[in-house]
Amino acid sequence: MRDLKHLQFFEDLLQVANNPLISQAKEEGKVCVAYTCENVPEPLVNLPGCFSVRLHAPNTGTMDIATYYMTNLLCEPSRALLERAIEGGFNFSDCVITPDGCTMMNRAVENMELLKTMGKGNPKFFHEYMEIAFKNTENDVNLAVLQCTNHILKPLAEKYGIDTSDTAIRKAVEEHNKICRVIRAIGEYRKEENPRITGYEFQVLCLASYVCPKHLIIERLEETLKELKTRNPDKKNPWRARVLLVGSEMDDSGYVKLVEEQGAYVCCDRFCFGSYPGREEILLDGGEDALTQVCRHYVQNCQCPRMMNQEKVYHRKQYVADLAKEYGADGIIYEQVKFCDPWAYERMLGSSMLANDFGYPVLSVDRPYNISSSVGQMRTRVQAFVESIEIKKIQGGGKA
Amino acid sequence: MKTVEKIVNPVPRAGEQSPSKIYDPRLKVRARREWRGVKDTFYDYTRWLYLVSVLVRFIAVPRNVKGFFRYRWMMSYLFVMHGMDKFTIGLRDEALRITHTSFNYVIADVTEAISKCFRGDRRVGNDKEFSDRCVITDENSMVTFMMGFDRFKNPTILREVPTMFASNIFHQFNVMHYLDIAQEYGIPGDVCPMPEAEAGISIDDDFCVLGACAVQNNTTCDGSLMGNGIIAKRLERQYGIPTFQLATPLRHKEEDVLEYAAQEIKNAIAFVEKHTGAKWDWDLYFASAKRVNESTRCRIAQLEINSTPYPQFFGAAFSLYNDTNYMGNSGRNEDFIKIDHKLLELAEKGYREKRMYAKEYRHRCIIWGVQPQYTIDMLYWLLQCWGIVPLADMLSIINTDMIAEEDTPENREQAYRDMAMLNMEMIMRNHTHGGYKVLLDDLWELCEKMNADMVMMWEHMSCKALTGMHGMFEEQARERGIRLMWVSHDLCDPRVFTRSAIRDQVSAYMRTVLREEPLDPSLEHIPDDEAY
Numbered sequence: 059m060r061d062l063k064h065l066q067f068f069e070d071l072l073q074v075a076n077n078p079l080i081s082q083a084k085e086e087g088k089v090c091v092a093y094t095c096e097n098v099p100e101p102l103v104n105l106p107g108c109f110s111v112r113l114h115a116p117n118t119g120t121m122d123i124a125t126y127y128m129t130n131l132l133c134e135p136s137r138a139l140l141e142r143a144i145e146g147g148f149n150f151s152d153c154v155i156t157p158d159g160c161t162m163m164n165r166a167v168e169n170m171e172l173l174k175t176m177g178k179g180n181p182k183f184f185h186e187y188m189e190i191a192f193k194n195t196e197n198d199v200n201l202a203v204l205q206c207t208n209h210i211l212k213p214l215a216e217k218y219g220i221d222t223s224d225t226a227i228r229k230a231v232e233e234h235n236k237i238c239r240v241i242r243a244i245g246e247y248r249k250e251e252n253p254r255i256t257g258y259e260f261q262v263l264c265l266a267s268y269v270c271p272k273h274l275i276i277e278r279l280e281e282t283l284k285e286l287k288t289r290n291p292d293k294k295n296p297w298r299a300r301v302l303l304v305g306s307e308m309d310d311s312g313y314v315k316l317v318e319e320q321g322a323y324v325c326c327d328r329f330c331f332g333s334y335p336g337r338e339e340i341l342l343d344g345g346e347d348a349l350t351q352v353c354r355h356y357v358q359n360c361q362c363p364r365m366m367n368q369e370k371v372y373h374r375k376q377y378v379a380d381l382a383k384e385y386g387a388d389g390i391i392y393e394q395v396k397f398c399d400p401w402a403y404e405r406m407l408g409s410s411m412l413a414n415d416f417g418y419p420v421l422s423v424d425r426p427y428n429i430s431s432s433v434g435q436m437r438t439r440v441q442a443f444v445e446s447i448e449i450k451k452i453q454g455g456g457k458a
Numbered sequence: 459m460k461t462v463e464k465i466v467n468p469v470p471r472a473g474e475q476s477p478s479k480i481y482d483p484r485l486k487v488r489a490r491r492e493w494r495g496v497k498d499t500f501y502d503y504t505r506w507l508y509l510v511s512v513l514v515r516f517i518a519v520p521r522n523v524k525g526f527f528r529y530r531w532m533m534s535y536l537f538v539m540h541g542m543d544k545f546t547i548g549l550r551d552e553a554l555r556i557t558h559t560s561f562n563y564v565i566a567d568v569t570e571a572i573s574k575c576f577r578g579d580r581r582v583g584n585d586k587e588f589s590d591r592c593v594i595t596d597e598n599s600m601v602t603f604m605m606g607f608d609r610f611k612n613p614t615i616l617r618e619v620p621t622m623f624a625s626n627i628f629h630q631f632n633v634m635h636y637l638d639i640a641q642e643y644g645i646p647g648d649v650c651p652m653p654e655a656e657a658g659i660s661i662d663d664d665f666c667v668l669g670a671c672a673v674q675n676n677t678t679c680d681g682s683l684m685g686n687g688i689i690a691k692r693l694e695r696q697y698g699i700p701t702f703q704l705a706t707p708l709r710h711k712e713e714d715v716l717e718y719a720a721q722e723i724k725n726a727i728a729f730v731e732k733h734t735g736a737k738w739d740w741d742l743y744f745a746s747a748k749r750v751n752e753s754t755r756c757r758i759a760q761l762e763i764n765s766t767p768y769p770q771f772f773g774a775a776f777s778l779y780n781d782t783n784y785m786g787n788s789g790r791n792e793d794f795i796k797i798d799h800k801l802l803e804l805a806e807k808g809y810r811e812k813r814m815y816a817k818e819y820r821h822r823c824i825i826w827g828v829q830p831q832y833t834i835d836m837l838y839w840l841l842q843c844w845g846i847v848p849l850a851d852m853l854s855i856i857n858t859d860m861i862a863e864e865d866t867p868e869n870r871e872q873a874y875r876d877m878a879m880l881n882m883e884m885i886m887r888n889h890t891h892g893g894y895k896v897l898l899d900d901l902w903e904l905c906e907k908m909n910a911d912m913v914m915m916w917e918h919m920s921c922k923a924l925t926g927m928h929g930m931f932e933e934q935a936r937e938r939g940i941r942l943m944w945v946s947h948d949l950c951d952p953r954v955f956t957r958s959a960i961r962d963q964v965s966a967y968m969r970t971v972l973r974e975e976p977l978d979p980s981l982e983h984i985p986d987d988e989a990y
Contacts, residue, residue: 127929131648132922158708161680161891165926168894172930187893189715192676192705197725201707201718208714363684366676367703368694371687399649399922403657403684406644407691422644 059291062259064278068266072116072311075147075269083109083271084150089218092151092176094139094167095159096330097190097364099202099356101230101340102210102349103155107220109271111151112331114309115142118428127169128162133397134427135307136166143175151176152218153183155210157190159364160400182217186210191357193367202353211349227348231340237272238337240279245333247286248325249385252295254286257303257324258315264333265311297323299447301421302382304328304408305393306401313429313436317391320440326385328361328378329393335359335377363404375408379416389419389447391440396424419447460911460939462822464845465767467814472498476980477548477842483985487540498550505558509542509565516569521583525576530664534625534632535572537990538565541628544835545775548842552808553772553815556801560779563797567782572620574613578668580697593730594669594699596686597623597656598677600884601788602877603704603726605750606743609790612736616786617665618656623831626655626950627778629990630832630957633950636662650920651951652831653685660689671733672701673726676708678887679923702729708891710882719878740865743873746789747863750880753783756798758858763805764849765908767819768812770805773837774829777853781885784856788880817977820845821941822909826852826901827916827924828886830947833957840914843961843981844968849908855900857883890923897927898934905940912941914964918949943967956987 071077084090089108103110115138124140142148154176156167167185170176177183186209191198214220241264247255263282266275298321303314308329317324328334340355342348361374382390392409394401402424409422421443426432472495482489491506493499513535516522526532542565545557576582578589591611595601597618604614626633633651636658641647643661645654659665672693676683690701704726707715727738757780763770779801783794823846825837837848861876862869882888889896905913915931918924935942945963948954965982968974976982 127927129917129919129925129928131919131925136926158891161923162926165894165923169926169930172894187709189707189709189712189718192707193703197718197721198705200721201715204714204718364680366674366683366686366705368687368690368701371690394646396646397648397922399680400684402646402649403681403687407687409644424646 059254059289062255062282062289063285064282065259065262067278068262068275071266071270072262074116075114075142076150077270079270079274080111080150083274088271089152089214089220090150091214092148092154093156094154094163095157095190096336097157097159097356097360097362098155098188098210099206099352101227101234101352102206104234104272105214105220105222105226105230108214108218109273111270112268112309113139113142113148113154114269114331115139115147115427116309118142124166124169127173128165131397132162132165133395135395136162138427139163140166140169143170144173146175148176149178151183152180153186153213155186155188157188159190159362160398162398184213184217186213190364191360193365194357194360194370195367198357199350199354202357203350206349206353224348227352228342231342231348231352233272235339236276237267237279238339240276240283241267241333241337242339244279244283244286245326245337250291251386252291253323253325254289254291256318257327258311258318260333261311261314261324261327264327264337265309265331267337268331269309297321299323299388299444300325300386301443302326302328302378302385302387302390303332303393304378304390305405306330306395306398308332308393310427310429313393313425316429316433316436317440320437320444322389322391322440322444325387326381328381334381335361363400371407374404375411375415378408378412379418382412382416382418387418388451389421389443391443392420392422394424395427419443419450459941462909462911463767465814465819467817467819469814471817472550476978478978478980478984481984481986481989483988486989487537488543488989491543492547494550494554498554502546502554502558505562506539506542508562509539512566512569513538516573519573521576522573525572525579525582525666528581529621529666530635531621531625531632531659534629537628540990545773545838547835547838549772549815549838551813551815552770552804553813556771556804556808557773557775559797559800559804561775563793564775564778564782567786568620568624571615574615575617575620575666575668578615579666581667589668590670591734591736592669593734594672596675596677596682598682598785598884598886599673599675600785600881601790602880603673603723603730605746605788605790605877606727606738606740607730607734607736608739608742612730612734615669618659619786621659621665622652622656626831627834630952631990633831634953636664637951648920650679650681650918651949653679653681655950657685657688660692663692665689667697667699669699671729672699673704673729674701675704675881676706677884678890679921681920700729700733702726704881706881706884708887710879710888710892711896715882716875716878719882720874723874723877723881740870744863744865744869747861747873747876749789749792749795751860751863752795753789753798754858754860756802757854757856759802760805761850761854761908763809766809768809768814769847769849770808770813772815772841772848774834777829777851780854780856785884816841816845816847818845819847820974820977821912822847822849823912823914824850824901824904824908824910825914825916828853828918828921828949829916830918830955830960831950832952833947833960836960839961839981839984840964843976843978844964844974845977846912846914848914849910850904852889853885855904856885856888890921894927894930897924898930902934902938902940905938910940912943914943914945917944917946919946919954920948941972952987958983958987
């Protein structure tokens with residue numbers, strides 16, 4: 059296939075946390091809201107006058123200082139973020155908003171605060187911590203509304219004078235939906251039998267939409283979507299199997315690349331930083347205030363294992379099975395960053411239920427934050443998985 | 459560095475001078491009981507007889523015998539007497555009586571819980587009528603949502619306490635089997651072994667099956683929240699026991715989570731009413747609330763005594779008693795008030811008479827973090843071997859606020875908030891969650907209040923909430939001139955850190971950093987790694 063026109067541009071943006079577009083947006087006078095978890099409603103941190111950046115630490119090498127502060131028993135993403143913060147890699151942030159979603163990420167940000175890693179020379183800089191919903195009930199919606207009001211909207215308005223009115227939220231939702239529509243439309247091409255976009259390319263585009271100011275990438279994303287309409291895939295389908303990638307925090311497009319290098323096409327993504335459920339449009343109506351509707355959307359659509367009621371626990375597996383069916387996956391890869399507690403259990407239950415109750419071949423793996431530190435092992439696991447799917451196909455098995 | 463006055467015990471110890479002689483590397487239990495002088499040995503023996511009577515009464519019930527052979531974890535209870543001895547090493551006088559008074563009651567409470575489990579268990583007693591009145595809940599859960607239900611008509615059974623928590627205290631290797639089961643099933647070995655073992659018990663189908671319904675709670679950590687999903691799957695899908703997830707906010711110091719938590723309590727109560735047919739009784743609730751307050755007052759007074767030069771409450775018995783009273787009881791059982799008062803009376807007497815329980819008190823120490831289940835006697839060893847006085851441990855530093863106890867219309871609404879507050883501030887999570895201030899700042903305040911010059915940090919290696927602040931503990935302790943001693947363990951898996959490996963960390967710190975020699979060198983290496 060011919061290279062996508064803007065792929066290099068997006069790939070370059072992902073090489074550093076402080077990408078050039080962040081500086082550009084700040085020069086425009088916008089406030090940079092850094093956040094660390096999918097449970098932060100994105101439109102609320104992209105109100106007119108501000109833009110969001112989900113913190114990530116690309117090309118992480120050693121994490122010695124963070125390991126001193128947090129020990130080597132905490133997950134690598136949390137340590138990588140702390141290390142990057144100590145190095146000064148997140149100094150572009152004007153505030154950090156962190157849900158108490160998982161303990162380790164919360165501790166990482168608390169260490170950042172105690173070590174005063176950010177906000178030097180900015181008296182308006184603030185840290186906020188949020189409680190997040192545990193279940194998908196109206197009580198949880200009310201909690202989300204209160205938490206977003208107290209820990210996102212109020213501080214943004216008071217410190218930076220951001221307009222947090224209903225109109226402003228609706229406008230932010232509109233912009234958010236525009237990004238979601240483009241990303242999802244691009245992702246739709248992954249359903250083709252001989253797809254015209256690779257999973258890696260899609261992941262690069264999707265990831266950029268989380269870590270760059272959205273208004274500065276939307277045009278290029280739209281152009282890419284237009285380009286894809288006429289892009290021709292290679293005549294011979296190069297893929298040996300189609301897999302759905304499910305799992306925890308994943309901001310490493312190199313992982314998708316590694317999977318695809320083994321012949322497994324990543325036809326769909328269901329992980330933090332992915333398009334499912336993160337790039338789901340938020341549909342507002344005129345009746346209820348926008349804040350409540352946004353919060354309801356996040357509470358209802360959240361696929362985080364932190365959601366503890368049984369309806370949600372089983373729904374998460376059904377959601378994966380539905381995606382696998384919709385995108386024609388031959389198998390499912392459940393991945394988990396090593397030392398992640400929530401996904402340790404979710405991966406176990408998910409991989410067991412998807413295999414036993416839904417009949418999908420499942421590869422269940424843990425991985426490092428930066429896959430380049432452990433390529434060989436993962437490659438072997440994926441190769442074996444691809445081969446097992448092929449053998450099942452030859453034997454007329456595969457999905458039950 | 460902060461220093462405290464060393465106090466030498468002017469009174470010679472009654473009986474044998476060192477408990478080291480009761481250990482025998484060839485045995486899985488102690489070689490013999492400790493000689494504590496005539497008076498204390500006689501007292502200790504009468505308490506031993508009392509425990510024997512509790513166990514005999516238990517095993518005299520045929521269904522309990524059946525349960526004993528059905529459940530693997532019941533083997534641990536063969537070692538109750540040996541387990542009890544772990545809590546009384548070197549103790550004499552009031553401290554010995556405090557330990558027996560508190561912990562014997564804990565054992566009786568656990569025995570009762572097992573009896574109830576077997577009575578309702580579909581595989582053992584199968585008393586359906588009884589089972590249909592019971593509510594089962596987690597091991598580490600507050601039972602505030604049951605404060606307004608009759609504890610006899612609607613027993614609350616903390617099913618995981620006898621199955622996992624207590625059984626691991628009596629038999630250090632008991633949980634390993636369930637950890638292996640969980641890991642064979644695919645849970646990684648790096649998560650907290652406690653919820654992992656509980657998940658393993660469920661996977662192994664080794665929990666008693668009973669109850670009209672179950673209420674689960676995201677008690678202490680991400681692991682406990684997630685482990686519940688596996689347990690609920692078996693409860694609901696295989697055994698048809700409706701299960702409610704009582705969501706408890708983590709940022710418990712923030713006012714803006716209280717209404718949410720209170721609503722969750724209301725929902726839990728409604729759930730119990732629906733499935734048991736019982737009705738919430740405000741008279742029962744406020745009677746329980748009065749008892750909760752009374753226990754709180756006693757606990758505050760107990761800590762006051764421990765802040766003096768002559769502390770009287772030592773070791774794990776104190777925290778386990780608090781655990782049982784504060785969380786498993788929550789004011790529902792009036793017997794605990796009698797125990798509370800008796801404990802306080804004994805402590806006051808010990809304080810008046812300036813009782814000391816080692817040859818010398820060298821350091822005043824706060825114990826922070828979570829203690830290993832299988833080295834439950836560590837704090838007694840700390841006192842006897844090194845003269846380090848454990849003044850308070852994190853698990854005993856719990857709520858000190860009073861809750862509404864008069865039945866008025868306003869207080870009925872307040873009651874839900876009170877229950878929510880207690881629930882959010884349950885043992886351990888009240889310090890490990892809720893922001894760094896409750897973990898760090900609370901510790902330094904406590905050091906100040908208790909006049910401590912040392913902190914022993916239990917570094918439970920799978921507890922991410924604690925290890926996530928490792929560097930900050932070190933830096934802030936240094937700033938304050940507090941001696942900080944790290945002691946790593948893996949909560950309930952002795953394969954990761956043996957008992958010796960745990961104690962050696964203390965000895966290495968005391969010798970190399972503080973350049974001190976042990977008070978009792980014969981205790982430095984105890985051959986109990988293979989003992990139950």
